Amino acid sequence: MTDGFDADDGFLTADAIPADRDLDASLRPSSLAEFVGQPKVREQLELVLHAARGRGRTPDHILLSGPPGLGKTSLAMIIASEMGSAIRITSGPAIERAGDLAAMLSNLVEGDVLFIDEIHRIARPAEEMLYMAMEDFRVDVVVGKGPGATSIPLEIAPFTLVGATTRSGALTGPLRDRFGFTAHMEFYEAAELVRVLVRSAQILDIDIDADAAAEVAGRSRGTPRIANRLLRRVRDYAEVRGDGRVDVAAARAALAVYDVDELGLDRLDRAVLGALVRGFGGGPVGVSTLAVAVGEEPATVEEVCEPFLVRAGMIARTPRGRIATGAAWNHLGLQAPPDAIDQVHGVRAREETPFD
Structure with missing residues (x-):
């Protein structure tokens, strides 16, 4: 705790935080024209939706x-809005039984959009029911058990299923193949995040200058949700310790309070890098050992920290474990060993060609 500011260890996670969901909803764009970034996906979606409306x-x-x-x-x-349809929202883990899905599908009106978040986590019996619903707009509801069980066909109104997943590889082939259009979302460039922040600042009535927006965008890990979260914390700092206006000095001071450095690394990220470099000489080291060194669960290190550190070029994953690159040593202000960069390729080569 620092003068009323509490740095949250999960501050830079891209997962939705319950307390922020209402604010996030107010910042959501309502049309493809308002949606910032993902130009290829927007163009493809526009074609799909325009063609469907025309037919x-x-x-x-x-x-x-x-x-x-x-x-x-x-x-x-936005898909529901562009089609003038209602949207029904649920998540994969919430659909535990086929009956849950059947009840949801039977209440759909023609043209409705059914959005299933984390669809790769849907229960297998429900997934198999979804196959027929997506292809034929009907489901078979089984009544009773054993030899006396009967199957009752249930017609459902034509609908559009929108599935979202953070792990497309976890989807089964039959489910993936039933989608007519697949879009992959990419991380945002800093310039795109500046546009996101400027729009959010206007909605939240935050006075922020261009340099401050660029400062926040550069530390947001290429993720709009994180950018909007940082913007709200920077606003808090400016209102409590400044005159309410967010300039670059206020943005930097606020992000320093919240332990977000110039590359977007937080306390846990730097702890992982520090343990890897100082504790294990740059590696290689297993993720479980690394997690013990920083006092976290292995899943936290692997799912929260590692993706960004790998993308930032500071950690390399090899068959023998995690290795710190020269960029990691330099970021911590330490002298990288002469083989810090080549060491990654050397370990990979030795592991992948063990008989040479």
Whole structure:
């Protein structure tokens, strides 16, 4: 705790935080024209939706994949808005039985959009029921058990399923193949995040200058959800310790309070790098050992920290374990060993060609 500011260890996670969901909803774009970034996906979606409207048909089922926080839920809502349809929202883990899905499908009106977040986590019996619903717009409901069980066909209104997943590889082949259009969401460039922040600042009535927006965007890990979260914390700092205006000095001071450095690394990221470099000489070291060294669960290190550190070129994953690159040593202000960069390739080569 620092003068009323509490740095949250999960501050830079891209997962939605319950306390922020209402604010996030107010910042969501309502049309493809308002949606910032993902130009290829927007162009493709515009063609799919415009063609469906021209034919007077429901659009093909749509799968949106990519890391959390990039706008998959926003795009699902935009799809419904562009088609003038209602949207029903649920998540894969919430659909535990086929009956849950059948009840949901039977309540759909023609043209409705059914959005299933984290669709790769849907229960297998429900997934198998979804196959027939997506292809034939009907489901078979089994009544009773054993030899006396009967199957009752249930017609459902034509609808569009929009599935979102952060792990497209976890989807089964039969489910993936039933989507007519698949879009992969990419991380945002800093310039795109500046546009996101400027729009959010206008909605939240935050006075922020261009340099401050660029400062926040550069530390947001290429993720709009994180950028908007940082913007709100920077606003808090400016209102409590400044005159309410967010300039670059206020942005830097606020982000320093919240332990977000110039590359977007937080306390846990730097702890992982520090343990890897100082504790294990740069590696290689297993993720479980690394997690013990920083006092976290292995899943936290592997799913929260590692993706960004690998993308930032500071950690390399090899068959023998994690290795710190020269960029990691330099970021911590330490002298990298002469073989810090080549060491990664050397370990990979030795592991992949063990008989040489």
